[in-house]
Amino acid sequence: MEYLKLNTGDQLPQLGYGFWKVDPQKIPSIVKQAVEAGYRHFDCACDYGNETEVGQGIASVLKEGQCQRDDLWLTSKLWNTFHAPEHVEEACKKTLHDLQVDQLDLYLIHFPISLKYVPIEKRYPPGWFFDPEAEHPKMETTPVPISETWQAMEELVDAGLVKNIGVSNFGTSLIRDLLSYARIRPAVLQIESHPYLTQEKLIRYCKEEEIAVTAFSPLGALSYLSLDMASQDDSVLTQPVVKAAAKQLGKTPAQIVLRWGVQRGTSIVPKTENPDRLIENISIFDFELTPGEMHAISSLNQNRRFNDPGDFAESAFNTFFPIYE
Incomplete structure (x- = not known):
């Protein structure tokens, strides 16, 4: 495993496991398999609706002595309905309770979107609608x-x-504004990034400001096929430059793309429910891509964003809500 040193001095594992869209029933066993495979970085969120199951898996591996709490890096995210200051601690404590831990290693503002408060006892996770029954x-x-x-x-x-x-999901202007008043500087920015959305200026800016970057959906379209937000034709894994590097190095196309992600200096949080791919995804630290291969893969950039509230909020939640324009 390789690490990113944060501006606080902490070490963020460069590869983690992301729990977005993972079946809650499978999670306790996945956590166990992931820890056995070497994963120590787990990326969670209130909105994923499965932190209780992640907590069960964590409690199990700690009880069995597979690792210690200090060995794990646990990230979670403040949901949009809890932005008011009086609700932030409430949301965090709910996550801590569900994950069965006393402290998070990293807590992110999930989106620069503030929605009306929904009490935890009324509906949790609150989701995007204020009143789904309206x-x-x-x-x-x-x-x-x-x-x-x-x-x-x-x-x-x-x-x-x-x-x-x-x-998370912030751009340079919002970060620059945040830095103007932050008493504690942000340690990490999490964004969508993959060879079709390289976000080079944003990542360069964060490097200059000593803000580490985590890339979600590091394999691009694969995360969005089940949501009809992408098609098989959108897969970066079929690109000739990716397949050529895979053949040259004796690796899979997915490993090439994930290696590109860590080698460019970001941490990445792929997800899979397949035990074999769980091991495949973490087996990317025994080889390097050449500068030519890195450049060729970066040149696939299309500024193609799959996870865009400006698109999905209107189609899924009846609300036009751009945040990147």
């Missing part, structure tokens, strides 16, 4: 400045509930 359900926003949410995030660090804080 005649015409939609997202309903509430005006909460990011500065107020961030101050509450900082207080989680002060209280010892969280070691590091950061943001």
Whole structure:
């Protein structure tokens, strides 16, 4: 395993396991298999709807002595309905309870989107709709400045509930603004990034500001096929430059793309429910891509974003809500 040193001095494992869209019933055994395979970085979120099961898996591996709590890196994310300062600690403590731990290694603001508060006892995870039973359900926003949410995030660090804080799905302008008032600087930015969406300027900016970057959906379209947000034709794994590197190195196309992700200096959080691919995905630290191969794969960039609220919020949640434009 290779690591990224954060601006706090902590070490973030460069490869982790992402729990978005993972079947809750399979998660306890997946956690066990992942730990056995060498995974120590687990990427979670309230909105994924499976933190309780992740917690069961973590409790099991700790009880069996497969690893110690200090060996694990646990990330979770503040959901959109909990942006008001008075709800941030409540949301964090719910995640801690579900994961069965006393402290998170990293807590991120999931989106720069503030939605109306939904009490935990009413519906959890709250999702995107304010009232799913309404005649015409939609997202309903509430005006909460990011500065107020961030101050509450900082207080989680002060209280010892969280070691590091950061943001997700933010661009350079929002980060630059955040840095103007942050008492505790963001340690990590999590964004969608893969060979079709290289985000080189954003990653370069974060490097200059000593903010580590985690790439979600590092294999691109594969994460979105089941949601009809991508097709097999969108797969980067069939690109000739990827297949040629795989043949040259005796690796799979997926391993080539994941290696490209870590070799460019980001951490990555692929997911799979296949035990063989679980091992395949982590077996990317015994080879390197040449500068030519890295450049060729980066040149596949199309600025193709699969996870865009400006698209899916309108089609899935009856609300036009762009955040990247």
